[in-house]
Amino acid sequence: MNKQPIIVFDSGIGGMSIYRPLKLSLPKENIIYIADSVNFPYGDKSELWLKERFIVLLDQFRDLSPKLVVLACNTATTNIIFYLRDNLSCPVVGVEPVIKPLSQYDHSLVLMTASSSTSVSTKQLLQKYGQNVEIFTPQGLAVAIEYHDLGQVKKNIHEIKEIAQSHKIKAIGLSCTHYPLILGMLKSAMPEVIFIEPAEAVVKEVSRVLNLDQV
Numbered sequence: 001m002n003k004q005p006i007i008v009f010d011s012g013i014g015g016m017s018i019y020r021p022l023k024l025s026l027p028k029e030n031i032i033y034i035a036d037s038v039n040f041p042y043g044d045k046s047e048l049w050l051k052e053r054f055i056v057l058l059d060q061f062r063d064l065s066p067k068l069v070v071l072a073c074n075t076a077t078t079n080i081i082f083y084l085r086d087n088l089s090c091p092v093v094g095v096e097p098v099i100k101p102l103s104q105y106d107h108s109l110v111l112m113t114a115s116s117s118t119s120v121s122t123k124q125l126l127q128k129y130g131q132n133v134e135i136f137t138p139q140g141l142a143v144a145i146e147y148h149d150l151g152q153v154k155k156n157i158h159e160i161k162e163i164a165q166s167h168k169i170k171a172i173g174l175s176c177t178h179y180p181l182i183l184g185m186l187k188s189a190m191p192e193v194i195f196i197e198p199a200e201a202v203v204k205e206v207s208r209v210l211n212l213d214q215v
Helices: 016-025 048-064 076-088 100-104 120-129 143-147 150-166 179-189 200-208
Strands: 002-010 030-033 069-070 092-094 108-111 133-136 171-174 194-197
Touching: 002 016, 002 048, 016 179, 016 200, 048 076, 048 150, 069 076, 076 092, 092 150, 092 200, 100 108, 100 120, 100 171, 108 150, 120 133, 120 150, 133 150, 143 150, 143 179, 150 179, 171 179, 179 194
Parallel strands: 002 030, 002 069, 069 092, 108 133, 108 171, 171 194
Antiparallel strands: none
């Protein structure tokens, strides 16, 4: 095993939806998961706050001498991934909003945090690929998943289902890494809807950047 690690980072447990597929696909790699739980959630944080926070976090990353960092947080990716790439010597792979894959559907919905929805990169993706894509920000869903608040999770899913039915949604993109952690519940509530999550694309990109063979 190469001791130089791949860091997977998120503000909470959401990044586990990226860590697990990455570990399964690259079992020989030393993959470290880091969560900034004390500052969770990031979904309502400003770009300025995120930049200031990552001044501290980048020093911690450098101390580990990573071969690559996976920014497994949609909010951080959409707002400041360029800052990480400018200030780390290793590659940085982010988790972009699931918008381009939704462009093939006549009616689609992307779920994301408030901060992600207003970012410049999200607006650019929507302008290019989002003619048929609607945005919805489920209030409190990431927090409910983080702290296992099943009642709130069910309330959010009911709200998403109502939107999906009223807008005849064919596909939903999960653009907060917390959301795939309840994929089973989402599919059960909306079996007719196609759900798209970013993990597979991230694993492929990490493998490509590091020239690694997947299992």
